[in-house]
Amino acid sequence: MNEYMQTPLISEELFKLHSPVTQSTDITDFVPYICIAQELYIETVLGQPLTAELKEQIASDTLTPANSDLIVRIAPALSFYAVYQALPFHWASIVNKGITIRESENSKSVDIKDIAQLRRWIKDDADTLRTQLIDFLGKCRANYPLWQPSEGCAKHAGEQGSDEKSYDSGFYFGK
Numbered sequence: 001m002n003e004y005m006q007t008p009l010i011s012e013e014l015f016k017l018h019s020p021v022t023q024s025t026d027i028t029d030f031v032p033y034i035c036i037a038q039e040l041y042i043e044t045v046l047g048q049p050l051t052a053e054l055k056e057q058i059a060s061d062t063l064t065p066a067n068s069d070l071i072v073r074i075a076p077a078l079s080f081y082a083v084y085q086a087l088p089f090h091w092a093s094i095v096n097k098g099i100t101i102r103e104s105e106n107s108k109s110v111d112i113k114d115i116a117q118l119r120r121w122i123k124d125d126a127d128t129l130r131t132q133l134i135d136f137l138g139k140c141r142a143n144y145p146l147w148q149p150s151e152g153c154a155k156h157a158g159e160q161g162s163d164e165k166s167y168d169s170g171f172y173f174g175k
Contacts, residue, residue, distance in 0.1 A: 006035040007055040009042065010075045019079035020122060030086050037081035041126070042074060045134055047148030066143040073136050080126035087119050 010018075012027060015034060021027065043051045054071070057063045063071065137147055 007058055008034045009038055009051075009054055009058065009071060010034065010078050014071070014075040015079050015082065017079075018076040019083050020125075021083060029089075030082055033082040033086035034078065037085045038078055040085070041081045041130060042078050042133075044150040045130060045137070046074075047146070047150065049146040049148055050144060053146050066140075070137075070144065073133055077126055077129035077133050080122055080129055084119055084122045084126055087115060087122070 008031075012031065015030065016023060016027060019027075019030070021030065046054070054063075054067055057067055058071075134149070137144060137149070141147065
């Protein structure tokens with residue numbers, strides 16, 4: 001398989017089912033952000049070996065029952081992260097003359113402060129869903145022998161699950 005070809009872990013149907021966008025929304029503009037969100041937020045949870053196995057099975061349409069269940073568990077977090085990544089680009093467009101706000105005759109765009117707040121809510125939900133995914137993998141570790149999460153994602157998964165949090169900004173004073 002071409003190493004530059006991106007394979008989304010979820011289908012457009014799973015995205016629509018689990019994302020905060022309405023069912024009537026044309027999701028074509030969101031699809032490119034699925035792979036971006038997958039790379040930034042989900043592949044670090046899964047680790048390279050499990051991610052490669054999932055992509056290979058998706059490409060060949062040979063998902064095992066355990067991996068099929070995992071895809072269903074990945075879908076909510078990945079859908080929310082994809083919307084989080086796409087939201088600023090649905091509010092504004094980068095064109096030759098600069099950055100423009102999208103407006104139509106029948107609607108008015110929200111303010112950038114509103115976009116920032118909406119993104120915060122979506123990111124918070126996505127982070128919670130990601131934690132649930134980590135907990136699931138920790139509890140079902142025997143079903144996913146290739147699972148190798150990045151450092152700090154779930155150091156002692158199976159024992160503590162996502163109770164082990166890493167701190168990457170701000171101040172942390174241990175007990």
